Amino acid sequence: xxxxxxxxxxxxxxxxxxxxxxxxxxxxxxxxxxxxxxxxxxxxxxxxxxxxxxxxxxxxxxxxxxxxxxxxxxxxxxxxxxxxxxxxxxxxxxxxxxxxxxxxxxxxxxxxxxxxxxxxxxxxxxxxxxxxxxxxxxxxxxxxxxxxxxxxxxxxxxxxxxxxxxxxxxxxxxxxxxxxxxxxxxxxxxxxxxxxxxxxxxxxxxxxxxxxxxxxxxxxxxxxxxxxxxxxxxxxxxxxxxxxxxxxxxxxxxxxxxxxxxxxxxxxxxxxxxxxxxxxxxxxxxxxxxxxxxxxxxxxxxxxxxxxxxxxxxxxxxxxxxxxxxxxxxxxxxxxxxxxxxxxxxxxxxxxxxxxxxxxxxxxxxxxxxxxxxxxxxxxxxxxxxxxxxxxxxxxxxxxxxxxxxxxxxxxxxxxxxxxxxxxxxxxxxxxxxxxxxxxxxxxxxxxxxxxxxxxxxxxxxxxxxxxxxxxxxxxxxxxxxxxxxxxxxxxxxxxxxx
Amino acid sequence: xxxxxxxxxxxxxxxxxxxxxxxxxxxxxxxxxxxxxxxxxxxxxxxxxxxxxxxxxxxxxxxxxxxxxxxxxxxxxxxxxxxxxxxxxxxxxxxxxxxxxxxxxxxxxxxxxxxxxxxxxxxxxxxxxxxxxxxxxxxxxxxxxxxxxxxxxxxxxxxxxxxxxxxxxxxxxxxxxxxxxxxxxxxxxxxxxxxxxxxxxxxxxxxxxxxxxxxxxxxxxxxxxxxxxxxxxxxxxxxxxxxxxxxxxxxxxxxxxxxxxxxxxxxxxxxxxxxxxxxxxxxxxxxxxxxxxxxxxxxxxxxxxxxxxx
Numbered sequence: 064x065x066x067x068x069x070x071x072x073x074x075x076x077x078x079x080x081x082x083x084x085x086x087x088x089x090x091x092x093x094x095x096x097x098x099x100x101x102x103x104x105x106x107x108x109x110x111x112x113x114x115x116x117x118x119x120x121x122x123x124x125x126x127x128x129x130x131x132x133x134x135x136x137x138x139x140x141x142x143x144x145x146x147x148x149x150x151x152x153x154x155x156x157x158x159x160x161x162x163x164x165x166x167x168x169x170x171x172x173x174x175x176x177x178x179x180x181x182x183x184x185x186x187x188x189x190x191x192x193x194x195x196x197x198x199x200x201x202x203x204x205x206x207x208x209x210x211x212x213x214x215x216x217x218x219x220x221x222x223x224x225x226x227x228x229x230x231x232x233x234x235x236x237x238x239x240x241x242x243x244x245x246x247x248x249x250x251x252x253x254x255x256x257x258x259x260x261x262x263x264x265x266x267x268x269x270x271x272x273x274x275x276x277x278x279x280x281x282x283x284x285x286x287x288x289x290x291x292x293x294x295x296x297x298x299x300x301x302x303x304x305x306x307x308x309x310x311x312x313x314x315x316x317x318x319x320x321x322x323x324x325x326x327x328x329x330x331x332x333x334x335x336x337x338x339x340x341x342x343x344x345x346x347x348x349x350x351x352x353x354x355x356x357x358x359x360x361x362x363x364x365x366x367x368x369x370x371x372x373x374x375x376x377x378x379x380x381x382x383x384x385x386x387x388x389x390x391x392x393x394x395x396x397x398x399x400x401x402x403x404x405x406x407x408x409x410x411x412x413x414x415x416x417x418x419x420x421x422x423x424x425x426x427x428x429x430x431x432x433x434x435x436x437x438x439x440x441x442x443x444x445x446x447x448x449x450x451x452x453x454x455x456x457x458x459x460x461x462x463x464x465x466x467x468x469x470x471x472x473x474x475x476x477x478x479x480x481x482x483x484x485x486x487x488x489x490x491x492x493x494x495x496x497x498x499x500x501x502x503x504x505x506x507x508x509x510x511x512x513x514x515x516x517x518x519x520x521x522x523x524x525x526x527x528x529x530x531x532x533x534x535x536x537x538x539x540x541x542x543x544x545x546x547x548x549x550x551x552x553x554x555x556x557x558x559x560x561x562x
Numbered sequence: 563x564x565x566x567x568x569x570x571x572x573x574x575x576x577x578x579x580x581x582x583x584x585x586x587x588x589x590x591x592x593x594x595x596x597x598x599x600x601x602x603x604x605x606x607x608x609x610x611x612x613x614x615x616x617x618x619x620x621x622x623x624x625x626x627x628x629x630x631x632x633x634x635x636x637x638x639x640x641x642x643x644x645x646x647x648x649x650x651x652x653x654x655x656x657x658x659x660x661x662x663x664x665x666x667x668x669x670x671x672x673x674x675x676x677x678x679x680x681x682x683x684x685x686x687x688x689x690x691x692x693x694x695x696x697x698x699x700x701x702x703x704x705x706x707x708x709x710x711x712x713x714x715x716x717x718x719x720x721x722x723x724x725x726x727x728x729x730x731x732x733x734x735x736x737x738x739x740x741x742x743x744x745x746x747x748x749x750x751x752x753x754x755x756x757x758x759x760x761x762x763x764x765x766x767x768x769x770x771x772x773x774x775x776x777x778x779x780x781x782x783x784x785x786x787x788x789x790x791x792x793x794x795x796x797x798x799x800x801x802x803x804x805x806x807x808x809x810x811x812x813x814x815x816x817x818x819x820x821x822x823x824x825x826x827x828x829x830x831x832x833x834x835x836x837x838x839x840x841x842x843x844x845x846x847x848x849x850x851x852x853x854x855x856x857x858x859x860x861x862x863x864x865x866x867x868x869x870x871x872x
Contacts, residue, residue: 080798082791087828088604088819093596198594357788358584401824410596507579527581 084400093410095197099187104135105273107143107297108280110150111290117142122299124274127194128407128416128451136273139296144265144305147294151236151263152311154291160233160261168219171259173286175212178205181282185275189247190407192274194416194452195370197408207532208251211550214534215255218555222260225552231559233261234337235313238306240327241276242319243269243418244373244474249318250276252549254293255534260558262314265294267306269319271419273297304330312336314558318375321472321498321543339547339557341375341539343472344500346521347493348378348529349483352387354505358527360394363478366503366529368402368456371414372476373422375544376501378529380469381480382489388482392460396441399456404445414476417452426454426475433459433468438479464495472498486511494520499541503529522548566714573716573752577792580747580785589780592820602816606851607644609815609843610637612833614671614804616650616841618772624658627651631662633866638848641855646844647833648701652677653694660698671701671736675726678740678771680705684722691729701734702726703839705771706753708743716756724760736766736804736837739786742776747785754789758801764834768804772839777807783818787825794826803830806839812850815843 106113121135189200241249268276314337321342366378407415417423438459447453462479483489502521516524522540537548547557648669672694676682710719737757769778845865
C-alpha cells in the first residue's frame with residue numbers, strides 16, 4: 064500500500080485524546096498569478112482625467128505582505144482638493160444634478176458591469192495593496208462592490224419611492240473619506256447612493272490603500288461618466304481634512320476611527336453640512352448554552368478573523384454563557400488551529416497580512432496590555448512569514464469589562480472572551496461600551512433572538528450568523544459608532560433633501 | 563407516536579443541535595480550497611486507496627464481480643496507483659469476490675441486513691450477516707432501522723445494531739444511517755451518536771445506501787465528522803467514516819478529504835478511518851492522476867469507463 068493509506072506517523076500521535084492537525088497532507092502554494100495591471104505611478108482623478116498633483120509630491124504604497132513598494136501615489140494638496148470640488152460643482156450644476164434618474168441609472172449599471180468585467184484585476188490589486196486574503200477580495204469585496212452599484216442603479220429612476228409622500232432632491236457636492244479595511248467596497252458604499260441620488264463626489268481613499276480607488280478611475284473613464292461627477296484625491300490626514308472641510312461640500316460622509324470622526328465633527332460644527340459617520344465598534348457576539356456550538360464557533364471565527372479583524376463591526380467581544388465556556392473555548396482553539404495564515408495571494412490563505420506597520424504596532428501594544436492586565440492569551444500555533452506584517456489569531460480568556468482589550472477597538476485578529484450567566488447580564492455587558500455598531504446572538508430560541516435584538520443598542524444584530532452584508536440592508540451605528548445609514552432605502556435618505 | 567419528539571429532544575439536549583445554514587456555510591469553504599501539484603497527487607492517491615469499489619445491482623453476475631475485483635487490485639496499469647480499499651458487493655456475490663481478492667490488500671465488503679430498506683425480520687437480517695461473513699466478507703455494511711429511529715424507539719434501533727455487531731464476529735461493521743430518510747441534520751447527528759455508542763472502535767458510520775435520491779453531501783458528511791470528533795474527544799473511541807453515493811468526481815473527493823483534514827485531522831486520513839463508497843469515482847481519480855503524470859487528459863476508453871464494463 065502507498066504511504067498515503069497508512070495512518071499518520073506514530074510520533075505525531077499524542078498521548079491524550081487529542082486530534083492531530085499535522086503535516087501529513089500539506090497544501091502546496093496555490094498563488095493567484097494573473098496580472099492586476101497596476102500602474103507604477105498613480106495620479107489623481109479629477110474632472111475625468113488622471114492629473115499630476117499640483118505640488119508634484121508622491122508617497123509610497125507598499126504591499127504589507129512583503130513590505131515591497133507597489134506604486135507612487137499622488138499626494139493631493141488643498142489646491143488639488145479645491146480643483147476637485149470645483150469640477151464636482153460644475154458637473155453637478157451642468158450635467159449630473161439635472162440628468163433624469165433613468166439616465167444616471169444607466170451609468171451606474173455600466174459601472175457595475177465593468178467592475179464585474181475587471182473583477183479579477185481588482186481582487187488581485189486589492190489583495191496586493193491591502194493584505195487581505197485573495198479569496199476574500201475575490202469572493203466578497205469585489206462582488207459586493209459591484210452589487211452595491213447594481214442595487215443603487217436600480218433605485219436611480221425610482222427615487223420618488225425613497226421617502227413616501229415627500230419628494231427628494233440631491234444635495235450637491237458630497238465629500239467622502241473612506242478607510243483602508245475594505246478600500247473598494249467602502250468606495251462603492253459611498254459612491255453608489257450618492258450618485259444614484261444625483262450628487263457629485265470628491266472622495267479620498269485611505270493613505271495605505273489608494274490603488275484600487277485610483278484604478279476605479281479607469282472604470283469611470285471606460286463607462287464614460289461625465290467629467291467631474293466623481294473625483295478621487297489621494298493623500299493622508301491633511302488631504303482628508305481638506306476634503307471634509309471644504310466649503311463647497313453640501314454633505315460629508317466619513318468611515319473610519321471614532322477618534323478621527325470626532326475631530327471631523329468638531330471641524331464642521333457651525334456649518335450647515337449634512338454629516339454621516341460610520342466609526343468604530345466593539346461588538347458583542349453572544350453565545351447562549353442552547354446554541355449549535357460548532358456553527359457558533361464558525362460564526363465566532365468569521366466574526367473576528369474575517370479580514371484579519373480589520374472590520375468595524377467585528378465580533379471582538381465574545382460573550383459566552385458560563386456553563387458552556389470551556390466547551391466553546393476548546394472548540395474555538397481547535398478551529399483556530401486549522402486556520403491558514405500567510406501569503407494573502409495564496410488561494411488557501413484564511414488570514415492575510417495586517418494592513419500596515421502602524422496597525423501591527425497598535426495591535427501588539429493592545430495585546431501586551433491585555434497580558435499585563437491579567438487576561439489569559441491563546442495564540443494559534445501557526446508559523447508566520449518572516450517578512451511582512453502578520454499577527455497570529457489570538458484569543459483572550461478571563462477578560463473582565465475593565466480590561467483595555469474589552470473596551471478599546473483593537474481592529475486586529477484578537478478576540479476577548481467574557482462570560483455571563485443570565486440574559487439580562489448578557490444585555491448589560493453587551494451594551495456596556497461606548498460603541499454600538501453591531502452584535503451577534505447565538506441561540507436555538509427564537510423568542511430570545513427577538514428580545515435581544517430590541518434590547519441590544521447596536522445598528523445591526525445578527526442572529527445565528529455574523530458579518531452578513533447586503534446592499535438592501537442598512538448598516539450603521541449607535542452612540543460613538545456614528546450615525547446615518549449606508550445601504551437600503553435609509554442609506555439613500557442620507558444623500559438627499561426631503562421636501 | 564408522541565415518544566419520538568421527546569426522545570429526540572432529550573438526546574439533542576445532551577449532544578447538541580446543528581444549524582443548517584451555518585454548517586452549509588462551513589462546508590462551502592472546503593470547496594474554495596485550491597489543491598495543486600504534490601498535494602493534489604497525494605490527495606488523489608489517498609482517495610484511490612479509500613475507495614470501496616461498489617456494484618450493487620440486481621443484474622450483478624459472478625463475471626461482473628470478477629472484473630470489479632480485477633479493477634480493484636489493479637486500478638490502472640500506468641503509474642504507481644495504489645489498490646482500492648475494498649470491493650463492495652451483495653452477500654450472494656461475496657464468495658465470487660473471495661476467489662480474486664482473498665489474501666490481497668483489497669478487502670471484501672458486503673451490504674447485508676436486507677439492504678437497502680432493512681425491511682425484513684431481524685432474524686433474517688442477522689442470518690444474512692452471518693452468511694456473508696461465513697462466505698468471506700471482511701466488512702459488513704448494514705442499514706439502521708429508520709422506522710425505529712424516526713418513531714423514537716432509540717433502544718430498539720441500538721439493540722439491533724448491537725446484535726449485528728455480534729453477528730459480525732471479526733468483520734468490520736459499517737452502519738448506514740441513510741441520511742436522506744432522516745431528513746434533518748439534527749436527526750443525522752442523533753442517529754450518529756446512537757450508532758457510535760454501540761459499535762466498536764474502528765467500525766464505521768456511513769451516510770447512505772446510494773439507492774435513494776439524495777446521498778452523501780458535504781453537509782451530512784460534516785455533521786457526521788463533527789459527531790465522530792465529539793464522540794472521540796468524549797470517550798477516546800475512534801469511529802471511522804464512509805460517505806457513499808453521489809461522489810463521482812475527483813474534485814468532490816478532494817473536498818470531502820479536506821473536510822476530514824480540517825475536522826478530524828491526520829489520524830483519519832487513511833483507509834482504516836475513512837472510505838468512499840463509489841463506483842464511477844475511481845476512474846475520474848485515475849484520469850486526474852494520469853493528467854498529473856503525463857500533463858494531458860486521456861480518452862475515457864483508456865480507463866474501462868463504465869462500471870458495467872469492469
